[in-house]
Amino acid sequence: MALVKTTSLGKRFKYYANPRQRLLEWLTPSRPRHDARWVLRDISFEIGRGESVAFVGRNGAGKSTLLKLLTGTLLPSAGSIQVNGRISALLELGMGFHPDFSGRRNVMLAGQLLGLAKDEILSSMPAIEAFAEIGEAIDHPVRTYSSGMQVRLAFSLATVIEPDILIVDEALSVGDAYFQHKCFRRIRELREHGVTLIFVSHDPLAIKSLCNRALLLDQGRIVMDDAPDMVMDYYNALIAIDENKPDHPVATINHNGRAIRSGIGSASILAVTLQTAEGEAGEVASGQAATLEVRFRLQRPLPELTVGILIKDRLGNEIFGTNTRNLGLQLDHLEPNQAHAVRFNIDRLTLGPASYSVTVALHALDNHLEGNYDWHEQALVFRVSPDPAYSFEGVARVDTIASLNQSPS
Amino acid sequence: MNLTHTLDFIRDTVSKDTELKYRGSILGIAWLFLPSLVSILLYSLVFSKLMHSRLPGNSSSFAYSIYLCAGLLIWNFFSDVLQRSVGAYTDNANILKKAKFNKLSLIAIAAANSTVQFLIISALFIVFLGISGNLSFSGLATYFMAWLMILALSLPLCAIAALLNIFFRDVGHLIQITLLGLFWCTPIVYPAAILPEGMQRWIILNPLAYPIQFSQSGVLDSPAPQLAGLGITLAIAVLLLMGAVLLHRALASDFLDEL
Numbered sequence: 001m002a003l004v005k006t007t008s009l010g011k012r013f014k015y016y017a018n019p020r021q022r023l024l025e026w027l028t029p030s031r032p033r034h035d036a037r038w039v040l041r042d043i044s045f046e047i048g049r050g051e052s053v054a055f056v057g058r059n060g061a062g063k064s065t066l067l068k069l070l071t072g073t074l075l076p077s078a079g080s081i082q083v084n085g086r087i088s089a090l091l092e093l094g095m096g097f098h099p100d101f102s103g104r105r106n107v108m109l110a111g112q113l114l115g116l117a118k119d120e121i122l123s124s125m126p127a128i129e130a131f132a133e134i135g136e137a138i139d140h141p142v143r144t145y146s147s148g149m150q151v152r153l154a155f156s157l158a159t160v161i162e163p164d165i166l167i168v169d170e171a172l173s174v175g176d177a178y179f180q181h182k183c184f185r186r187i188r189e190l191r192e193h194g195v196t197l198i199f200v201s202h203d204p205l206a207i208k209s210l211c212n213r214a215l216l217l218d219q220g221r222i223v224m225d226d227a228p229d230m231v232m233d234y235y236n237a238l239i240a241i242d243e244n245k246p247d248h249p250v251a252t253i254n255h256n257g258r259a260i261r262s263g264i265g266s267a268s269i270l271a272v273t274l275q276t277a278e279g280e281a282g283e284v285a286s287g288q289a290a291t292l293e294v295r296f297r298l299q300r301p302l303p304e305l306t307v308g309i310l311i312k313d314r315l316g317n318e319i320f321g322t323n324t325r326n327l328g329l330q331l332d333h334l335e336p337n338q339a340h341a342v343r344f345n346i347d348r349l350t351l352g353p354a355s356y357s358v359t360v361a362l363h364a365l366d367n368h369l370e371g372n373y374d375w376h377e378q379a380l381v382f383r384v385s386p387d388p389a390y391s392f393e394g395v396a397r398v399d400t401i402a403s404l405n406q407s408p409s
Numbered sequence: 410m411n412l413t414h415t416l417d418f419i420r421d422t423v424s425k426d427t428e429l430k431y432r433g434s435i436l437g438i439a440w441l442f443l444p445s446l447v448s449i450l451l452y453s454l455v456f457s458k459l460m461h462s463r464l465p466g467n468s469s470s471f472a473y474s475i476y477l478c479a480g481l482l483i484w485n486f487f488s489d490v491l492q493r494s495v496g497a498y499t500d501n502a503n504i505l506k507k508a509k510f511n512k513l514s515l516i517a518i519a520a521a522n523s524t525v526q527f528l529i530i531s532a533l534f535i536v537f538l539g540i541s542g543n544l545s546f547s548g549l550a551t552y553f554m555a556w557l558m559i560l561a562l563s564l565p566l567c568a569i570a571a572l573l574n575i576f577f578r579d580v581g582h583l584i585q586i587t588l589l590g591l592f593w594c595t596p597i598v599y600p601a602a603i604l605p606e607g608m609q610r611w612i613i614l615n616p617l618a619y620p621i622q623f624s625q626s627g628v629l630d631s632p633a634p635q636l637a638g639l640g641i642t643l644a645i646a647v648l649l650l651m652g653a654v655l656l657h658r659a660l661a662s663d664f665l666d667e668l
Binding site for chain 1: 413414417418421422425429432504505506507508509510576577578579661662663665666
């Protein structure tokens with residue numbers, strides 16, 4: 001049975017010019033006097049137990065409205081929503097904390113608002129105190145707390161008593177790094193216990209490492225439901241296209257198989273190859289020299305061009321990226337309608353043994369958001385094989401020498 | 410939230426509200442009943458002493474004060490719960506926006522807060538009745554029955570006012586004015602008997618009149634008001650209840666959007 005199920009869910013907000021218009025509409029219901037705006041349309045998805053799902057989308061895409069519908073603080077205007085379990089939402093950390101009461105008293109009051117029973121909160125109080133690590137401050141008024149301390153307490157309250165569904169918003173960016181790490185560890189732990197996670201963030205790294213699925217919302221609709229790295233690539237393409245809209249209304253995203261390609265097509269990538277001393281290769285030994293060659297063609301004269309590469313790991317985490325502008329290579333006024341090749345010569349490929357993908361982009365400035373000519377996700381996939389002479393863990397090959405000091409001071 | 414959770418929540422919030430209201434004050438809980446006490450003293454002074462008004466057919470020197478309290482304390486409850494409730498949703502918008510719970514519990518919290526205040530001042534009134542030798546079981550029974558009638562009348566009214574106040578902030582101001590008018594249209598500081606005959610007939614239409622007169626007559630052991638008044642009070646209470654249910658159903662979604 002799905003834990004969360006929505007069927008053709010829609011949300012419409014009514015806007016009235018002033019309260020009098022509303023009164024007039026109530027009195028004469030046959031004549032609507034409001035502007036109806038649909039912020040969510042036809043949203044259908046199911047989330048099963050133990051899934052971790054990211055909601056991705058630009059501001060105004062409808063993410064927070066969707067969360068509010070899930071938590072029941074807004075009601076749908078169309079379709080239905082079914083939630084089978086207790087939701088704990090971190091989106092409003094510190095909600096309802098009263099400044100004059102002690103942390104302990106506030107935990108009781110806020111916990112009841114979260115739908116917890118009094119004795120449940122009481123018996124979890126030691127664990128909440130221990131996790132929040134605010135010491136004796138638990139008995140001091142909340143107004144004496146720093147914002148970080150409030151977040152600690154609220155996070156502890158929301159997660160110590162395990163919910164069926166945990167909603168985590170950007171709220172977690174508050175607080176110090178130590179506690180953030182602790183929060184993420186706790187979230188991972190909950191996930192392992194089978195708690196369903198709904199995560200809303202713009203941070204691709206956090207999404208890729210926490211979630212196994214992502215839903216992309218755009219203009220109130222679900223435009224993609226796939227693995228997080230795919231969705232994030234598509235999302236980035238979407239932003240890039242949007243930035244280009246004013247002067248280039250024709251931009252396309254091809255989403256065939258696993259690779260995503262977008263751009264307005266003023267220049268296009270013809271081929272991307274990896275070469276070692278032995279010629280074109282799909283595998284490079286760690287620490288070896290390699291060359292990435294990008295062949296491309298300009299469809300029309302362009303005053304400037306930047307060729308960028310981005311190496312990502314299997315999960316889509318960004319490992320290394322650079323472009324011709326950063327490297328000091330000018331590509332202005334290249335001859336159109338003829339093939340060119342840019343070679344990125346890598347002296348020593350200091351990556352660990354694993355599989356990597358390369359994203360290649362042709363764009364105008366040093367920022368791919370402006371003048372995105374052609375942008376090819378996973379244009380190339382290659383493997384790095386272990387170097388028998390230098391064995392290590394991880395993706396970064398940091399040259400290290402170990403030595404023994406016989407008499408440390 | 411199930412019922413026990415809701416009740417726990419209401420109890421804790423009421424004790425929080427009471428604590429907050431009087432925290433940092435010297436007289437503390439005395440502020441719960443001081444305003445009522447002062448108004449009783451003032452009305453007693455003005456009506457009973459300066460204007461030499463006596464209740465028809467009762468010569469006791471305390472009679473007017475007792476008459477006044479029997480009505481005024483119940484009126485004060487009505488006025489207090491309505492003024493608290495009208496902002497119950499608007500003032501708690503931040504919680505309503507963030508957590509899903511039965512919003513009617515906010516009305517219950519307002520009513521419970523007013524009830525605490527009512528019970529404290531009633532205890533003082535009962536002591537006064539005892540000292541002046543006017544305490545009787547039947548008197549107390551009618552007094553609290555009258556309060557229950559007012560409660561039945563005010564709860565749906567509070568829910569409607571709180572809901573409409575979300576959409577039209579005029580409601581809060583409107584309530585202030587209406588309460589002022591209603592106070593003088595109800596025989597609280599004056600007995601209905603002093604009104605001209607023509608007006609006496611109309612007063613029965615005021616749903617507050619019957620419970621107040623019922624309490625006054627019970628406490629002073631004078632003839633009870635016409636039973637028809639009870640019918641009108643109950644009928645209006647039922648109509649208000651239906652209205653409250655229908656409005657809350659119809660506006661459930663708009664209400665949350667508007668917060």
